[in-house]
Amino acid sequence: MGNSPKILVTGGAGYIGAHTVVELMAAGYDPVIVDNLSASDKTLLAGIHQITGKVPNFHQGDCRDKAFLNFVFKTQGPFSCVMHFAAFKSVGESVQKPLLYHQNNVGSLLTLLEVMEEHGVKDFIFSSSCTVYGQPDNIPVDERAPFKRAESPYGATKQLCERILEDVHTTGFRVISLRYFNPIGAHPSAFMGELPIGVPNNLVPFITQTAAGLRKKLTVFGNDYNTPDGSCIRDFIHVVDLADVHVKALVYLAKDSRKNVYDAFNVGTGKGASVLELVNTFIRTTGAALPFVIGPRRPGDVEKVYADPTKVNSALKWSAKYSMEDALKHAWAWEQKLLKSH
Ligand code: NAD
């Protein structure tokens, strides 16, 4: 791609990373993907090709493997920025396998930072999560809210990674942590979407797989929370909007002339929606049948959380464009496409 700035995208074969690769290409960047395919396969890489017409520049390997990363930096660089999506993300699994989660999520970050330092790459965009706040005292939550003790080892890895980044930024790194709220939806083309391996933990893939007949019924985890309809409240954000904020963050960092930067942004719509509202919106907008029952609360779930996105709106000049209806329609179109291809 000639002189387009090269961006290393770790975890670029996964859900959010692959959507970001498409937006990066559209904005004139040259993304280089690193992924060990531990939580994905090549389906989304094929989707990137179908949407953009370009074969993604993909290197299979592990972010904890220093020799592999060194090779990628040497042969594919120089990179103007690293976007670090690669991590394990299942809250429940992290409780079963805490060592694996710390080893992978924190280990990958440390190795990557060492390799960046050796190659003089400074700009870094990190996939953080609203889970760093735990159950915040004030909602909507802004970036100044304190980190409560993490509810899970997964949450702890995100808190630790942010702390590591904050500590090391003084030695020359320029870092933005993006604290995602709840990404949902799929690419409007239906060439790409969420593709969990095994039984989905997250709400929307469970819904689409149930409506598609792959699961018997959805269980709504609790209707006795202190919320208007009793179910949990989240800030659901379309994955393409989320992908777009990465491009905005890249431009923002490039314009910032400071040598050391550490900044964090909440990335959400600013609107809370309950699980039952989302379920009903899915049924109404897609017309699909969705059998569901109310079950007990899921341990570790926070009651309600949604973003105050004022900072990301003003500093990065970004705001969410897609609605929850759009996201659910796109997720359903993607699920149907998957069904046809199997
Ligand atoms: P995903 O599982 O679809 O993608 C992650 C990708 O990273 C996968 O393709 C996996 O194979 C790869 N990977 C994992 N460990 C690796 C390693 N050591 N080396 C190389 N590749 C590795 O997940 P996603 O939803 O796209 O999430 C991306 C990032 O965003 C993660 O850091 C996640 O914690 C964070 N995040 C996700 C959500 C969400 O609900 N999806 C919310 C907040 C934050």
Ligand code: UD1
């Ligand atoms: C959590 C984290 C998020 C993290 C993500 C990774 C919080 C607030 N958010 O999202 O930062 O990155 O996990 O996976 O900690 N639900 C059902 N039935 C289901 C599945 C889910 O009712 O079958 C409900 C859950 O109880 C929850 C909501 O749907 O209230 C969303 O759940 P999910 O999609 O798993 O995401 P979070 O747990 O909010």
